[in-house]
Amino acid sequence: MQDFIYYNASGLDFPISEQILVTNNIEELKDKSFLISNSKEINCELSAQEIDFYIKNTQDSLSDKIKNVLKLYEIAATKYDFAQDISYSSEVSKELLLITSKSEDYELFISKIKSDDFELFSINEEIIKSISGHIGNLQVIVDDEGEDVTLNVSQIVWFDAKQMGLDQSGTFDPNLSSVDDVIQTLKENINSYSYKKFTTYDKSICQYDGRREVICSKCEEVCPTVAITKDDKTKTLTFSQIDCHGCGGCISVCPSGALEYAPMNRESIYEVSKFYKETHPLIIPEKMNITNLESFLKEGVLPLAIEGEKFLDESSFLTLLQMSGSQIIFYSDFLSKGSKDAIRIVNDIYQKKYSKDAILVAMNEDELKTALEEVSFVENSYFNFNQDTLKKREIFSHRLQKLIGEDNLGIVKTGEHVHYGKVIVNESTCTLCLVCVGSCNVGALIADAKDNTLRLNPSLCTSCGYCEISCPEKDCLTIQRDIIELQPSWFKDSVLAQDTLFACVECGKEFATTKAIEKIAAMMGPIFSVDPVKERSLYCCADCKPKIMMQSYFDKKNQGENNAR
Structure with a gap:
């Protein structure tokens, strides 16, 4: 299989690396597959639309442009190689529930489908009591004249859907897109619904799992669906990958790094960051449509496309900052709770050290234009080290320590979510x-x-x-x-x-701290004071304590027998 291909019906007006197959004829590619392509029209494992965005907008010299186009293919390949987002599929039948309180909505939907498209049920939203399950296996409990009745369906169409429906996968609101779009999605889901694993979980460092008291459940709190649920009795988390939107919000608020983003984990971020040395990284989440975006990319700006928009935390930001030696531009119309806190923390640190922000957030095209004009390198900020096997906090600690050096820059306040x-x-x-x-x-x-x-x-x-x-x-x-x-x-x-260690008064073995022995002796001494042996046992190790107690018992027994004679 050829790894890289570039397709453009109009061709290219400059040469690119020989490692990339260039074509303007899509017909000759029908029976071929590729690893990375610039176009979704090509049969490939991963399409990287940031390639065309870069080619169209960059102001790099021709030689740098040629190098960077290849680099963008290699970055995409690296993300693919390190991704852990396993694909799954689920069976979805034709059983469809239509929920609406307006007759005109019902008539509109019915007019758009054929009689054999779905096995259709219709109810008024006023009788709904609860919805559970996931696409392909949804349970809707309704009130039927005072009795609870369960409707088992595969998908739901709900005009002006309430949150209880949107929490689960498989509920679609035509008012958020259109009836035609929803019907197309419903049909595509039938018989073959695909979803991905977006999170990996290490419960050994989870700060919720197995704890006696609830001290952390941030991931469950920020999850916009029922992809993460918790049981406060057993202190366990449950992950439903089929309900996960892949936004990554849980990743950025996880304090210990127990959760990782499967499409781009910490190892992937580190490996990808190597490509950005001496460039200005422009982070672009997948949801930000850049197909028709025209934005002047000054020399040295290189896009970094990511899937979710909410998974980046202070550790991943600082890794990319130090590996590039530059400020970062983050082009996103929304900041998650964790990422927002992380950006503010890292920016405060950079202001104290370098008197400039680390991350320039652009939430619209005007702000992106300004950020692209302002972005600059940060002198003496480059740092690389082998961070394999290190946890989230360890990576941030090591990188921040290098940044601080021998300086004393005061205190930075952390936030509500980090x-x-x-x-x-x-x-x-x-x-x-x-x-x-x-x-x-x-x-x-x-x-x-x-x-x-x-x-x-x-x-x-x-x-x-x-x-x-x-x-x-x-x-x-x-x-x-x-x-x-x-x-x-x-x-x-x-x-x-x-503290010092306390030596057993019998055998001399050190067995506890002096303060611990003194505390126990202070508590039990008055109670044991009537018996010198018991009182002495307070200062004995676990081996000697029963010995002196048993010896005392036999001594008293023998003494009693002798007195009886």
Whole structure:
């Protein structure tokens, strides 16, 4: 299979790389398939419309233009190679439910279809009680004269649809497009409905899964459908890929990086970013139609097409910023909660370090024009390192540490949806029980056995608060929330508490911290004071404690027998 093809009926007025097959005759390609094409008319794995957008609008020199066209094909191929968005299909029958309260809407829809197109049912929206399931398997519970009746259908057409219908896949509102468009979509779905896996999930670092209390469920909160649901009793998340729109909003608010965007994960972002060294990246989500967009791309601007518009977080932004050495333009008419927070945080950091914004957001064509005029390189900002296997927070920490260097740039406040923080421990009340370490699944809190210390790397802390609610000591552990300190110490392990080890009074083996033993002795000492052996057992290890207790028992027994004689 030929990898790259460029198709244009009018041909090209400049040469491009020999690695790209160029044709103006689509007929000769009917039986051929390709990896990357500039056109959806070609049978290919991935069509990259940003190629024509670049060719039409760039002001690059001819030599750079030739190099960059090939680079755009290679970028698309890299995204394809690293994508984990597996395709699935689901059977969809002809059973269709039409929901409307207006007779004219009903008549209009009926007039557009044939009798054998669908097995049609029609109801008034006033009797609907609930809708569940997904396309191909929808359950609609209606009130039939006081009794609940379940209608099982494959798809729903609902004029002026309420949110309960739009939450599930398989509900279509003609008023959001047109009756003709909806009917075409319904027919295309029958017998072969395809969908993709848009998210991957690592529950080992999820800050909701398995926790005793709910401290995070951001992904479920921002999901616009029922693709993510939670069970607060079992503390588990459920993912329905068929209901997922692929927007990626859950990815940008996930504090630990437990969720990744399957079409373009962290590894993919890193590999793609390598192509943008010494260029100005222009991020363009798929929903932003650029087919007819005419925009002056000054020299050095190279588009980066992405599928979803909401998955980019502070780690992915900083990766692309440092790998390009330039400001970024983000052309999108909508910013997700997570991406918006991330952009503001990174921009605040860049303002403190470089006195300029990192990310120039353009929400319309006028703003895009302004951003393209303003975008510039950021002197001494390029940085590359091998970030394979690192988690989201670790990548951001390492990159931010390089950016800060030895400077002290003050504090940046984090936001409503993206949190950082700093754990503070009252050493006088901390017994180094290490419950907090066990509760931290991002590695911010660690125990160092070499010097018996509790340590914190604040740059990894998500400010989730699970260590705070897990700590058994009173007035011991608190969190200073929503800050990033832009100074070298923020990235280093700092000692929160330290203690000596206590040696067993019987065998001399060190078995606990001195503070822990003193605390237990203070609590139990008055109770055990009537028995010197029990009182001594408070200072014994687990091996010696039963020994001295049993020895005391036998000594007393023998003494009793001797007295009886």
